[in-house]
Amino acid sequence: MLIIAVIKCIKCAIKKDINEFYLFKGKLNGRTCKICRKQIAKKKYRNNKKQLFLKKISVVKHCNKCNEKKKIVFFVKHLNSIDGYTQRCKICINAQRRQRYGKLKKAEIKLINRKNKKYNGSKEAYEKGRGR
Numbered sequence: 001m002l003i004i005a006v007i008k009c010i011k012c013a014i015k016k017d018i019n020e021f022y023l024f025k026g027k028l029n030g031r032t033c034k035i036c037r038k039q040i041a042k043k044k045y046r047n048n049k050k051q052l053f054l055k056k057i058s059v060v061k062h063c064n065k066c067n068e069k070k071k072i073v074f075f076v077k078h079l080n081s082i083d084g085y086t087q088r089c090k091i092c093i094n095a096q097r098r099q100r101y102g103k104l105k106k107a108e109i110k111l112i113n114r115k116n117k118k119y120n121g122s123k124e125a126y127e128k129g130r131g132r
Helices: 034-058 090-103 106-119 123-129
Strands: 006-008 015-017 060-062 069-071 075-077 085-089
Touching: 075 090, 085 090
Parallel strands: none
Antiparallel strands: 006 015, 060 069, 075 085
16 A cells, blocks of 8 residues: 655745655654755855845954055955955965066076976976976
């Protein structure tokens, strides 16, 4: 004898087959159907994304190089730092890189460009070419 279980979803108030609900260890996991659960998850994701964006805009951080307070958007993400961002702003980092690149001799620049062209800028190809 085949027994078909029909359960009413709390969110959409429609009676649906038990296959329309998520199961956890063979038992019913909540009283909302799969479709309603996905919609709830999307709403939560959108709300969290908006809150994070608003939080990023409002947070101010101090740059150690130029000694200015700037919005957190002007800093590069850095996982090892305490707050998750670099100590210097993007403008200061780029200025230092330009200065360092300007000091290189033309021969060194050609050598770097040749290596990048040979190995297509990938670390795996570089290591493979060196025999490691």
